Amino acid sequence: MGASGRVRQDEVYRGGITGRRPVVPTAFPALERRAKRAMTRRAWAYVAGGAGSEETVAANRAAFARHRIVPRMLRGVGERDTSVEIFGRRYDHPLLLAPIGALDLVSRRADLAVVHGAAQAGVPMIVSNQAGFPSEEIAPYATAGWWSQLYWSTSDDLVDSFLARAEAAGAGAVVVTLDTTVLGWRPRDLDLGHLPFARGLGIAQYTSDPVFARLTRETADGPSRAAPTPTPAAVRTLLEISRNHPGRFADNLRSPLPRAAVETFLRVYSRPTLNWDDIATLRTRTRLPVVLKGVLHPDDARRALDVGVDGVLVSNHGGRQVDGSVATLDALPGVVAAVDGRAPVLLDSGVRSGSDVARALALGATAVCLGRPFAYGLAIAGAAGVAQVVRDVLAELDLTLALAGAQRPADLEVAPFGTTEPVVRPRG
Numbered sequence: 001m002g003a004s005g006r007v008r009q010d011e012v013y014r015g016g017i018t019g020r021r022p023v024v025p026t027a028f029p030a031l032e033r034r035a036k037r038a039m040t041r042r043a044w045a046y047v048a049g050g051a052g053s054e055e056t057v058a059a060n061r062a063a064f065a066r067h068r069i070v071p072r073m074l075r076g077v078g079e080r081d082t083s084v085e086i087f088g089r090r091y092d093h094p095l096l097l098a099p100i101g102a103l104d105l106v107s108r109r110a111d112l113a114v115v116h117g118a119a120q121a122g123v124p125m126i127v128s129n130q131a132g133f134p135s136e137e138i139a140p141y142a143t144a145g146w147w148s149q150l151y152w153s154t155s156d157d158l159v160d161s162f163l164a165r166a167e168a169a170g171a172g173a174v175v176v177t178l179d180t181t182v183l184g185w186r187p188r189d190l191d192l193g194h195l196p197f198a199r200g201l202g203i204a205q206y207t208s209d210p211v212f213a214r215l216t217r218e219t220a221d222g223p224s225r226a227a228p229t230p231t232p233a234a235v236r237t238l239l240e241i242s243r244n245h246p247g248r249f250a251d252n253l254r255s256p257l258p259r260a261a262v263e264t265f266l267r268v269y270s271r272p273t274l275n276w277d278d279i280a281t282l283r284t285r286t287r288l289p290v291v292l293k294g295v296l297h298p299d300d301a302r303r304a305l306d307v308g309v310d311g312v313l314v315s316n317h318g319g320r321q322v323d324g325s326v327a328t329l330d331a332l333p334g335v336v337a338a339v340d341g342r343a344p345v346l347l348d349s350g351v352r353s354g355s356d357v358a359r360a361l362a363l364g365a366t367a368v369c370l371g372r373p374f375a376y377g378l379a380i381a382g383a384a385g386v387a388q389v390v391r392d393v394l395a396e397l398d399l400t401l402a403l404a405g406a407q408r409p410a411d412l413e414v415a416p417f418g419t420t421e422p423v424v425r426p427r428g
């Protein structure tokens with residue numbers, strides 16, 4: 001059953017009687033403003049920033065504005081059902097948390113706060129390959145489920161190790177991110193000269209991995225690279241790397257391994273030559289359902305199914321990779337038509353509210369992933385902030401269905417901006 005929007009409204013309005021107001025703003029613009037105040041300059045640049053001139057960040061939002069719900073009246077919608085089945089498991093809500101890496105920039109022990117928030121709100125978390133904790137330490141708290149996100153490393157052994165670990169820790173699926181075979185051109189981070197991974201943040205999945213440990217020892221034993229000039233900033237970075245590396249700070253300071261781990265990570269984390277043949281090998285490498293993240297073209301969606309993939313996630317990484325890329329809501333109908341009901345189609349990038357979720361579902365998405373908004377909830381109020389952002393999105397989704405005369409998302413009607421003729425749902 002869908003989360004009752006009225007329950008959430010009641011909670012807020014009743015709290016208001018005794019002078020309590022929501023700690024986390026309930027709409028995105030205020031949420032974003034509050035989060036910015038709660039974050040360091042570097043964290044804000046990393047999370048809010050996009051590629052290039054951030055046209056795609058804006059395009060993702062513009063695409064939602066170009067699609068309008070056409071409410072239908074008098075349909076007697078007393079109860080709404082937004083539950084959805086994906087890979088044989090029924091989820092209460094058509095919402096997952098998108099994988100977001102390096103969240104330790106935002107708050108300490110961030111991924112544990114996120115998984116607690118997700119569990120409180122009853123939604124699954126997609127655990128990033130760039131999390132600040134190993135999946136094994138996050139998974140036990142993911143009572144509403146979790147999936148594992150993978151960046152395909154240049155080391156096949158490391159890929160196999162990540163896949164085996166995800167399976168052993170009970171992931172519901174593996175989400176292979178295709179759109180980050182190299183890092184996009186991100187001016188906000190570039191202008192600060194800041195990359196979290198170079199400071200040992202967001203590499204815990206790697207430093208907890210036996211294959212990566214071997215690669216790191218090889219780096220440490222190999223020809224040593226010239227140490228950076230010992231400026232005060234370089235010393236601070238070294239201290240940060242030692243602090244972020246597993247083990248005792250004092251030991252890390254004396255060991256070559258923390259720096260070697262960062263160097264190794266930067267060398268192996270993603271494979272620019274990744275191609276369809278690699279993806280085809282996944283069927284023999286893991287028993288987990290495989291979702292490809294970053295699919296935007298109908299032909300890529302068809303090809304994904306041809307090579308045995310189980311689902312696709314229409315994403316442009318929140319506009320962080322290809323500036324000028326197509327908006328995901330615009331790409332969605334073509335992908336849904338190509339998939340033709342054979343596999344789940346998820347969407348992210350630009351989802352900011354329950355109304356956005358409703359529009360994506362109306363255009364054929366099976367479920368939707370929430371990105372930056374939950375990171376902002378985290379910045380403001382930790383696990384409770386994550387839970388509140390998610391609950392608010394779900395509450396608005398439920399109220400939107402009620403007000404649009406839709407008992408379930410499939411009943412929603414959406415028209416292109418400026419028209420009232422609903423789009424014919426592409427789902428078969």
Ligand SMILES: Cc1cc2nc3c(=O)[nH]c(=O)nc-3n(C[C@H](O)[C@H](O)[C@H](O)COP(=O)(O)O)c2cc1C
Binds near residue numbers: 048319320348
């Ligand atoms: C700070 C940040 C870090 C991210 N890290 C990852 C990651 O580690 N793996 C991944 O597949 N996607 C990552 N993404 C992309 C998200 O999974 C998702 O596609 C994106 O946030 C959707 O855009 P939106 O936040 O504007 O809605 C990241 C996004 C942000 C904002």
